[in-house]
Amino acid sequence: MWVALTSNRSNPPADGGSTPFLPWAREFFEKRAAAEAAGQPLFDPTANCLPSGVPRIISSPYPIEIIQTPELTLILTETLHEFRMIHMDGKPKPDNFEPSYFGYSVGHWEGDTLVVETTGLNGYTQVDEEGRPKSSDMRVVERYQKRAPNLLDVTYTLYDSRTYSRPWSGHAQFRWAPDLRLSEYICEENNRNKPDSTGKLRLGVEP
Amino acid sequence: MIRTTRVCLGCIAVLWMAAAQAQNTARTTKEGMLREMEAAAAARAAPMIAADKLRPRIGGFWEPEKSAGALVTIDGKTPPMTPAGKALQRQRMAQIRAGRSEDPMNLCLPPGTPRDMLSPGPFMIAQTPAKITMLHEHRHLIRHVYLDGPLELEEADPWWEGHFSGYWDGDVLVVEAAGFNGKQWLDSTGLPQSENMKVVERFRLVGPDTLEDRITIEDPEFYSRPWTARLTFRRLPGEGRHLVQEECSEKLLEFPLKAYAPE
Numbered sequence: 001m002w003v004a005l006t007s008n009r010s011n012p013p014a015d016g017g018s019t020p021f022l023p024w025a026r027e028f029f030e031k032r033a034a035a036e037a038a039g040q041p042l043f044d045p046t047a048n049c050l051p052s053g054v055p056r057i058i059s060s061p062y063p064i065e066i067i068q069t070p071e072l073t074l075i076l077t078e079t080l081h082e083f084r085m086i087h088m089d090g091k092p093k094p095d096n097f098e099p100s101y102f103g104y105s106v107g108h109w110e111g112d113t114l115v116v117e118t119t120g121l122n123g124y125t126q127v128d129e130e131g132r133p134k135s136s137d138m139r140v141v142e143r144y145q146k147r148a149p150n151l152l153d154v155t156y157t158l159y160d161s162r163t164y165s166r167p168w169s170g171h172a173q174f175r176w177a178p179d180l181r182l183s184e185y186i187c188e189e190n191n192r193n194k195p196d197s198t199g200k201l202r203l204g205v206e207p
Numbered sequence: 208m209i210r211t212t213r214v215c216l217g218c219i220a221v222l223w224m225a226a227a228q229a230q231n232t233a234r235t236t237k238e239g240m241l242r243e244m245e246a247a248a249a250a251r252a253a254p255m256i257a258a259d260k261l262r263p264r265i266g267g268f269w270e271p272e273k274s275a276g277a278l279v280t281i282d283g284k285t286p287p288m289t290p291a292g293k294a295l296q297r298q299r300m301a302q303i304r305a306g307r308s309e310d311p312m313n314l315c316l317p318p319g320t321p322r323d324m325l326s327p328g329p330f331m332i333a334q335t336p337a338k339i340t341m342l343h344e345h346r347h348l349i350r351h352v353y354l355d356g357p358l359e360l361e362e363a364d365p366w367w368e369g370h371f372s373g374y375w376d377g378d379v380l381v382v383e384a385a386g387f388n389g390k391q392w393l394d395s396t397g398l399p400q401s402e403n404m405k406v407v408e409r410f411r412l413v414g415p416d417t418l419e420d421r422i423t424i425e426d427p428e429f430y431s432r433p434w435t436a437r438l439t440f441r442r443l444p445g446e447g448r449h450l451v452q453e454e455c456s457e458k459l460l461e462f463p464l465k466a467y468a469p470e
Contacts, residue, residue, distance in 0.1 A: 024469055030293050045464065050458035063235035067333050067340060069266065071445065074333060074342070081317075081349050083342050085331075085449055100451050135468030144239065149241035178248055182351060182364040188315045188456065 001065050001181070004175035011128035014102040014155070014171040021162045025133050027196040034173055045124055049187035051082050051101040053117045053125035055140050055156045059172040064180055073107050073114065078182045085140065086116050093120050099136050101125060114144040127158065127170070150176035196197035243264050252336065255354070259336035261413050266334030268448050269440040272417070275325040278394040281437045282420070292399055292429030299397030313389050315346070315455035317367040319391030320384045320406050321422045323348050324438055331450060339380060340371055347452035358383040365402055367391055380410040393424070401428040416442035 012019050026129060046052045052060060062078040073086040087105040093104040105122040121134030131201045140158035147153045152174040159167045275463075288296070302308055306328055312318065318326060326345035333340040341350040356374035363370050363386035370386040389402035404426035413419045418440040425433040457464065 028467060048460060050454055050464075051345070051452070067335060067338075069333055069335070072333075074340075076340070076342075076349055082347055082452060083349060083450075087447070087449070091447060094447070094449075097449075098451070101454065102452075104449060123468055124464045126467070133467040136466055137468075149245045150236065178244075181353070182349075184317075184364075184368055186317065186367060205337065 003171040003177045010130040011170045013168040029131045053101045075141045116142040255336035270329045272439045287431045295399045311393040312439045382408040399429045
């Protein structure tokens with residue numbers, strides 16, 4: 001059990017550099033920022049109880065649970081009670097894999113670091129809430145390493161030449177919480193922010 | 208909050224660390240204390256790991272042997288209902304026939320217990336010494352069964368899924384659940400549940416590749432006596448199998464999702 005120490009609000013490159021947007025991606029990002037500043041936020045699947053996908057899920061502020069079996073590493077997220085299956089059998093993604101929110105993940109150990117490579121993502125989700133986009137070509141390489149017995153570091157590198165001019169990396173961190181349990185998380189009881197066909201939200205919240 | 212009478216594992220770790228600290232001042236660094244915490248966790252896991260080696264292997268992938276319709280008793284009969292239970296189910300069936308079903312499943316809410324076991328499609332059981340975790344494609348449902356039973360709920364937030372606790376009774380995995388919010392239906396015919404419902408499931412292998420789940424429902428508000436249903440699951444080859452969550456909420460959107468990037 002691990003408690004998140006990071007958040008998915010804004011995940012620019014962890015080295016402090018600027019995000020290497022391609023033109024369409026910069027336009028997308030700036031349009032979202034302007035709409036939000038004007039109090040008219042644009043559609044984001046996570047506001048409608050859909051998964052935030054890889055890599056955004058790893059910087060979700062809610063706890064995660066990691067279960068290791070010989071064949072699989074499972075990452076369970078309190079957010080939307082989702083789970084990721086990381087295949088440890090060394091075999092690549094099947095050819096007929098349909099793109100999905102969490103894609104197909106293959107993992108292996110490099111010393112004490114779990115390296116997870118994910119492809120087959122559906123491109124419906126963003127890298128963060130602020131609005132760094134991605135394409136369905138994105139390949140994500142995550143490196144999980146215990147920096148201390150109670151501290152898990154995750155560095156993720158994003159390879160997406162349809163969206164960014166070069167690969168770049170983000171960072172998330174978790175603190176060990178052995179006695180914690182994942183809570184029930186029901187988004188659908190509060191699923192009121194229906195977007196219209198232009199992507200604008202009709203905020204179903206009482207003033 | 209769940210309050211239980213279980214031993215506070217965190218407290219044991221703290222006492223362990225305190226004792227270690229008194230013995231050896233060289234261990235007072237934060238790093239040293241954390242190493243002790245890890246050692247304490249390993250020590251309390253050791254007997255669970257030893258016991259787990261003797262258990263039947265129910266871990267892996269499973270699917271229902273037949274698609275489930277209405278939940279019935281083990282001898283194929285309608286559950287024994289109270290007048291209040293019958294009235295509520297009749298009202299729900301009338302709404303379904305009138306085309307205005309109020310089934311919480313239509314709003315993508317969690318199936319709850321035991322309806323999660325009526326889910327179509329495959330699920331995975333992750334069998335670990337301290338916990339059984341069931342992961343379903345359908346509604347990306349996760350059941351967390353901590354092997355610390357019997358269940359001792361003094362006070363719990365009412366949950367759709369309920370709160371689980373399990374233990375091994377010989378070759379049978381007993382899963383107890385309570386602490387429900389009473390809103391979900393037990394099946395698609397609108398069998399009701401109250402907040403006071405208790406569910407006990409007994410999982411066992413009835414063949415090398417067949418898993419049986421005997422589900423006993425106790426809920427005096429809607430059922431005149433406890434009753435038991437029986438479901439069976441067939442094992443699926445695990446090699447390379449990948450579960451992809453069904454994202455029900457896509458169906459609630461008023462337009463199809465599309466990728467952000469231009470083609």
